[in-house]
Amino acid sequence: MRSxxxxxxxxxxxxxxxxxxxxxxxxxxxxxVAQVGIFFIAVLGLNILTGYxxxxxxxxxxxxxxxxxxxxxxxxDHHTNLVVTMLMAFAICFVVGLLVGLPALRLSGVYLxxxxxxxxxxxxQIPLQYSTFLGGSGGVVSSRSVxxxxxxxxxxxxxxxxxxxAWLILRGRxxxxxxxxxxxxxxxxxxxxxxPIYKTLAFGISAAYAGVAGSLxxxxxxxxxxxxxxxxxxSLQLLVGAAVAGLGSLWGILAGAAFxxxxxxxxxxxxxxxxxxxxxxxxxAAVILVMLLLPDGFAGLLARIRRLARA
Amino acid sequence: xxxxTSAVGGLRARGxxxxxxxxxVVLLLVGAAIFLLVGxxxxxxxxxxTVQGVALGSVYGSLALAxxxxxxxxxxxxxxxxELAMFTTYIAYELMLHGLSYWEAFAATxxxxxxxxxxxxxxxxxxxxxxxxxxxxxxxxxxxxxxxGIVNWIWGGDYKSMPSPFGLGAYNVxxxxxxxxxxxxxxxxxxxxxxxxxxxxxxxxxxxxxAAAMRPAAxxxxxxxxxxxxxxxxxxxAVLGAVAGLMAEPSQIFLSPTLMQPILVxxxxxxxxxxxxxxxxxxxxxxxxxxxxxxxxxxxxQISSELQLPxxxxxxxxxxxxxxxxxxxxREVRRV
Numbered sequence: 001m002r003s004x005x006x007x008x009x010x011x012x013x014x015x016x017x018x019x020x021x022x023x024x025x026x027x028x029x030x031x032x033v034a035q036v037g038i039f040f041i042a043v044l045g046l047n048i049l050t051g052y053x054x055x056x057x058x059x060x061x062x063x064x065x066x067x068x069x070x071x072x073x074x075x076x077d078h079h080t081n082l083v084v085t086m087l088m089a090f091a092i093c094f095v096v097g098l099l100v101g102l103p104a105l106r107l108s109g110v111y112l113x114x115x116x117x118x119x120x121x122x123x124x125q126i127p128l129q130y131s132t133f134l135g136g137s138g139g140v141v142s143s144r145s146v147x148x149x150x151x152x153x154x155x156x157x158x159x160x161x162x163x164x165x166a167w168l169i170l171r172g173r174x175x176x177x178x179x180x181x182x183x184x185x186x187x188x189x190x191x192x193x194x195x196p197i198y199k200t201l202a203f204g205i206s207a208a209y210a211g212v213a214g215s216l217x218x219x220x221x222x223x224x225x226x227x228x229x230x231x232x233x234x235s236l237q238l239l240v241g242a243a244v245a246g247l248g249s250l251w252g253i254l255a256g257a258a259f260x261x262x263x264x265x266x267x268x269x270x271x272x273x274x275x276x277x278x279x280x281x282x283x284x285a286a287v288i289l290v291m292l293l294l295p296d297g298f299a300g301l302l303a304r305i306r307r308l309a310r311a
Numbered sequence: 312x313x314x315x316t317s318a319v320g321g322l323r324a325r326g327x328x329x330x331x332x333x334x335x336v337v338l339l340l341v342g343a344a345i346f347l348l349v350g351x352x353x354x355x356x357x358x359x360x361t362v363q364g365v366a367l368g369s370v371y372g373s374l375a376l377a378x379x380x381x382x383x384x385x386x387x388x389x390x391x392x393x394e395l396a397m398f399t400t401y402i403a404y405e406l407m408l409h410g411l412s413y414w415e416a417f418a419a420t421x422x423x424x425x426x427x428x429x430x431x432x433x434x435x436x437x438x439x440x441x442x443x444x445x446x447x448x449x450x451x452x453x454x455x456x457x458x459x460g461i462v463n464w465i466w467g468g469d470y471k472s473m474p475s476p477f478g479l480g481a482y483n484v485x486x487x488x489x490x491x492x493x494x495x496x497x498x499x500x501x502x503x504x505x506x507x508x509x510x511x512x513x514x515x516x517x518x519x520x521x522a523a524a525m526r527p528a529a530x531x532x533x534x535x536x537x538x539x540x541x542x543x544x545x546x547x548x549a550v551l552g553a554v555a556g557l558m559a560e561p562s563q564i565f566l567s568p569t570l571m572q573p574i575l576v577x578x579x580x581x582x583x584x585x586x587x588x589x590x591x592x593x594x595x596x597x598x599x600x601x602x603x604x605x606x607x608x609x610x611x612x613q614i615s616s617e618l619q620l621p622x623x624x625x626x627x628x629x630x631x632x633x634x635x636x637x638x639x640x641x642r643e644v645r646r647v
Contacts, residue, residue, distance in 0.1 A: 103628055111631060113388060114579045115631065118580075118624040129615060129617040240452075277462075277464040281457060283460070284459075
């Protein structure tokens with residue numbers, strides 16, 4: 001327990017800062033920090049799957065799309081309470097994640113990467129086909145818009161709950177099974193880990209996280225769910241976030257989420273990088289450099305600093 | 312016969328021959344061919360769709376072959392393969408703006424693509440390829456984003472048009488109108504595939520590349536420079552990708568940064584259908600996927616062109632669930 005005191009202390013500091021920020025920041029900056037929170041949830045979910053269970057997904061934007069459209073459609077057609085739509089997004093994406101996890105049982109490594117990539121490319125086509133229900137390329141507008149402060153509070157409350165949930169999951173029996181699957185599937189089976197259960201479960205949990213993130217993503221975009229917002233680049237960005245954060249660690253996720261969430265917004269004032277393409281160049285170059293120079297991402301950097309401090 | 316030549320024969324047999332137990336696969340393919348032939352004889356619309364499907368499918372096959380070459384060499388999928396192809400197509404566009412004729416630009420682009428592929432393997436992939444599949448995949452994803460950003464930066468996101476390589480005419484074969492473009496696409500793609508095949512089959516370089524891909528340690532012991540072979544493999548893959556990009560452009564009419572994204576998914580499906588390890592399978596798979604998609608979108612009203620991508624995704628999924636080793640692949644043995 002004593003070894004966890006510094007970790008708990010730093011968590012409390014982060015939580016306190018996040019509670020204070022709305023009183024200090026301008027309206028626009030509150031919105032930016034909320035964006036970071038949305039990516040925090042999604043990258044956290046992806047990390048449970050890719051970092052802890054070793055199952056790569058290049059398609060988590062697809063789950064965000066499902067979550068986002070759930071919120072938009074329920075709010076448009078039934079005026080459902082927005083918090084309830086988030087819970088629905090969580091539940092629906094959990095089920096869809098389990099379903100995607102089923103074929104994933106037989107696939108690993110590059111095959112899984114292929115399937116999830118194809119999923120990410122395919123999903124934005126669905127609203128175009130079923131345009132009466134899902135609004136076509138114009139998108140679905142939910143019935144209510146919410147203030148930036150509402151988004152901020154909702155996002156970081158969700159982040160806190162889901163972070164604690166992830167921490168509980170990963171430190172217990174389930175987390176040990178996940179890590180066993182990641183390190184060697186055959187060894188895990190030999191030690192009595194039921195592969196089908198844990199692999200699909202990891203997919204479900206991870207997709208549910210992405211679903212909540214997608215729901216918040218739509219609310220932050222004034223309740224607009226548009227196919228172009230959920231294109232393959234969203235999925236790639238999540239993977240970039242997870243790589244920058246460091247796979248298999250919870251400590252770097254804030255940094256990864258801040259990198260992915262803030263760069264597009266902040267860089268608009270910077271020349272050259274300001275436009276969309278400059279941002280892509282920075283994203284691409286950054287993820288390649290991180291993988292080459294800092295394989296464990298920001299979390300690895302933190303660990304290295306901690307070791308240096310102790311020495 | 313000395314031990315050396317029999318080992319070479321063994322390599323050849325392992326690398327390129329079709330597994331004899333795959334007689335059912337051959338039967339299936341013959342059945343599909345008969346179905347298409349009968350359909351083409353009975354209906355001109357069917358024939359036209361089939362020709363279009365074969366032409367598009369050869370492009371998918373070319374990109375799929377590029378993926379397979381990389382997969383055989385480094386056991387990783389290059390997610391940036393399509394974007395790389397798109398980038399080299401823009402290079403051809405730029406060369407033509409500077410006064411080169413289409414085929415001069417074509418040749419120059421292939422040379423540039425080769426250099427680009429080689430350099431990328433050496434600088435970006437080599438440092439991570441021994442770490443893990445996930446690390447390598449993430450690097451290629453980074454490359455995907457980077458190339459997309461660079462292309463948008465240099466050329467912008469708007470549509471560009473290139474001169475048509477084969478003119479706008481058409482042949483008329485018994486009432487079936489076949490545009491020169493489709494014939495040209497098939498001829499160019501198939502000849503480049505054949506050239507690559509010949510390189511692997513008949514040259515010492517190709518033998519070295521196959522050895523390096525199959526048994527890196529053993530190949531290094533008999534004097535093959537494994538690292539250079541892998542780099543050349545990436546270069547050749549980039550060349551095939553460039554051919555795919557250049558042939559895809561006229562079929563899409565315009566050149567845009569998203570040119571190759573759907574084609575990459577079709578190429579994935581083609582490569583997996585062929586078995587991911589088999590070069591011949593990739594090309595056959597490409598043509599099969601191309602014809603299937605074109606016929607389905609042409610004849611099934613429920614599947615519009617919007618649903619073409621999700622349908623390809625479904626095909627990919629079904630192949631992986633029913634026969635993960637594809638038509639020409641071998642079952643993988645997993646080790647702890």
